[in-house]
Amino acid sequence: MTFWDRWRIPIMLAPTLAVIVFLFLGGLAYGTLVSLGWQPIIGRTEISLRAYHSIMFSEQYAAVFWQGLALTIWVSVGSTVISAMLALATALLLRRTFIGKRLATFLYQLNLPVPHVVAAIGILFLFSQSGLLSRTGAQLGLFDFPRDFPVLVKDKFGIGMILSFVWKEVPFIGVIVLAVLQSLGVDYEDLARSLGANRWQRFLYVILPLVMPGLLSGSILVFAFTFGSYEVPAILGVRFPRTLTVTAVRFFRNPDLNARTEGMAISVIISIIVFFLVLGYMWLSRRTVRQD
Amino acid sequence: MATHTANHDHSARQRLLRALHYAAVVLLIFLLLTPLIAFLFNAFSFRWFYPQLFPTELSLRAWESIVAANSKVPEALWNSTILAVAVTFSSVVIGLPAARALGLYKFRGKRIIEFLIISPTIVPGIAVAMGLNINFIRWGLAGNLLGVGLVHLVPVMPYVVLTLAGVFANYDPDFEQQARSLGAGTLRTFWHVTLPAIFPGIVVASLFAYLISWSQYILTFLIGAGQVITMPVLLFSTASGSNNPLIAAMSLVFVAPSILILVLTARFLSGKSSAIGGFGQL
Numbered sequence: 020m021t022f023w024d025r026w027r028i029p030i031m032l033a034p035t036l037a038v039i040v041f042l043f044l045g046g047l048a049y050g051t052l053v054s055l056g057w058q059p060i061i062g063r064t065e066i067s068l069r070a071y072h073s074i075m076f077s078e079q080y081a082a083v084f085w086q087g088l089a090l091t092i093w094v095s096v097g098s099t100v101i102s103a104m105l106a107l108a109t110a111l112l113l114r115r116t117f118i119g120k121r122l123a124t125f126l127y128q129l130n131l132p133v134p135h136v137v138a139a140i141g142i143l144f145l146f147s148q149s150g151l152l153s154r155t156g157a158q159l160g161l162f163d164f165p166r167d168f169p170v171l172v173k174d175k176f177g178i179g180m181i182l183s184f185v186w187k188e189v190p191f192i193g194v195i196v197l198a199v200l201q202s203l204g205v206d207y208e209d210l211a212r213s214l215g216a217n218r219w220q221r222f223l224y225v226i227l228p229l230v231m232p233g234l235l236s237g238s239i240l241v242f243a244f245t246f247g248s249y250e251v252p253a254i255l256g257v258r259f260p261r262t263l264t265v266t267a268v269r270f271f272r273n274p275d276l277n278a279r280t281e282g283m284a285i286s287v288i289i290s291i292i293v294f295f296l297v298l299g300y301m302w303l304s305r306r307t308v309r310q311d
Numbered sequence: 312m313a314t315h316t317a318n319h320d321h322s323a324r325q326r327l328l329r330a331l332h333y334a335a336v337v338l339l340i341f342l343l344l345t346p347l348i349a350f351l352f353n354a355f356s357f358r359w360f361y362p363q364l365f366p367t368e369l370s371l372r373a374w375e376s377i378v379a380a381n382s383k384v385p386e387a388l389w390n391s392t393i394l395a396v397a398v399t400f401s402s403v404v405i406g407l408p409a410a411r412a413l414g415l416y417k418f419r420g421k422r423i424i425e426f427l428i429i430s431p432t433i434v435p436g437i438a439v440a441m442g443l444n445i446n447f448i449r450w451g452l453a454g455n456l457l458g459v460g461l462v463h464l465v466p467v468m469p470y471v472v473l474t475l476a477g478v479f480a481n482y483d484p485d486f487e488q489q490a491r492s493l494g495a496g497t498l499r500t501f502w503h504v505t506l507p508a509i510f511p512g513i514v515v516a517s518l519f520a521y522l523i524s525w526s527q528y529i530l531t532f533l534i535g536a537g538q539v540i541t542m543p544v545l546l547f548s549t550a551s552g553s554n555n556p557l558i559a560a561m562s563l564v565f566v567a568p569s570i571l572i573l574v575l576t577a578r579f580l581s582g583k584s585s586a587i588g589g590f591g592q593l
Contacts, residue, residue, distance in 0.1 A: 186346060
């Protein structure tokens with residue numbers, strides 16, 4: 020066995036692993052150290068859970084943290100569930116053969132390369148109190164002034180954020196589901212139909228189990244992204260409650276370097292929550308899909 | 312007679328269903344396009360008072376201020392382009408050998424390696440960027456394009472490696488052997504045999520590397536430390552103001568290249584590609 024034979028695979032993997040290990044894992048590990056109070060630059064080298072305790076239980080930060088966590092979970096779970104359902108429905112809509120299908124499918128995918136910053140601004144243009152929807156309502160005589168229109172963006176329930184995520188993620192999950200549907204053809208359904216299955220039964224017992232893996236993997240990506248997303252809540256959020264990412268970045272940008280410890284602790288908590296929820300979700304979905 | 316009526320009912324019902332289907336498709340596309348149309352309205356509007364639905368006065372003011380001498384847009388466009396091109400090129404060069412190893416060979420610990428490479432898609436970028444920030448300052452990598460480009464590699468690598476590994480999984484390395492036995496060197500073999508075979512995969516990988524780097528806000532912001540002005544950074548700070556025509560015009564300048572590139576490369580892209588997940592990261 021030559022040197023090349025023995026070391027070929029490690030050498031091929033090395034450049035990519037260097038990026039992952041030094042930049043990704045290194046960043047995470049150093050960040051975790053900072054969250055534990057390690058900041059030699061300002062002479063702090065003791066390790067403690069003080070920052071975690073402070074953000075979760077101190078009078079000053081507890082409300083910011085827990086309400087922020089609740090908002091973050093509400094927005095990310097809400098956006099993921101709504102997007103997944105609408106993605107399935109719209110993929111089924113576009114799957115049928117009809118005149119103009121190519122154009123419709125093209126327009127459906129048009130917002131895929133649109134970044135979330137732009138999506139958030141678009142939602143602002145559409146749903147703010149003087150936005151297009153409010154103006155349409157005013158033309159129809161429903162409102163006289165912008166203030167009559169309900170607060171749908173920069174609202175404390177995160178409606179604007181959910182709208183913006185749903186707009187972005189429906190075509191995203193939809194394209195994945197549509198690809199699965201198109202590769203299946205209609206054979207399975209024809210078979211089910213010949214066995215006497217009605218429309219609803221064909222959907223529930225034939226289509227749904229087949230598209231489930233694609234639907235679930237798309238939803239995992241959407242959930243992980245929305246949970247850790249910064250731009251959308253920063254543009255469409257309010258001062259209280261703020262999502263955890265926005266709070267973390269605010270702590271981090273504080274000129275007082277001590278605040279970085281708290282900021283880092285929140286990011287570590289975000290990462291841990293996302294990581295375990297995604298693992299649990301994958302485990303659960305694997306079981307459900309197998310049962311079907 | 313009875314069957315005739317039944318047939319008639321049947322086709323009437325079919326027609327109704329088809330009409331409903333069309334209505335639903337039109338509604339869907341309308342809902343998806345209105346936010347984009349709102350950008351066009353705003354970008355050319357001037358004194359667009361409530362409750363006018365359409366701007367009655369049109370103006371190119373926003374566009375003039377984008378190309379004005381004191382505009383930061385050209386600098387931001389330049390930085391974004393340099394970053395996206397450099398990140399795309401280096402991510403493909405870095406990821407190609409790993410993708411080949413993962414696509415062609417079985418080896419011990421392969422699943423762990425795959426999991427490691429995919430993990431940046433799950434863990435939010437802010438945790439990584441905050442952790443890197445302090446060390447990047449110490450190493451002189453904060454506040455410049457090199458440092459920002461290095462951090463962009465983190466969200467980009469998983470998609471580049473996944474896409475290319477998928478291509479190598481259906482690749483037959485025997486052709487390389489044949490080329491070599493006919494006297495071609497390593498470089499010539501790569502150029503004439505390997506590259507043409509994996510080209511569609513490289514196009515898709517590059518598309519996603521470019522899109523992810525081009526749209527990256529928070530990593531650029533945290534590592535660029537306000538010194539590296541890219542299009543998303545500039546747009547974000549403009550969006551906190553109230554100059555809607557300018558915000559809209561800047562957004563259009565920002566998304567136009569992405570949409571154009573998507574249209575040009577769409578034929579290489581299929582919804583089944585694992586890289587499609589990259590769209591979720593923009």
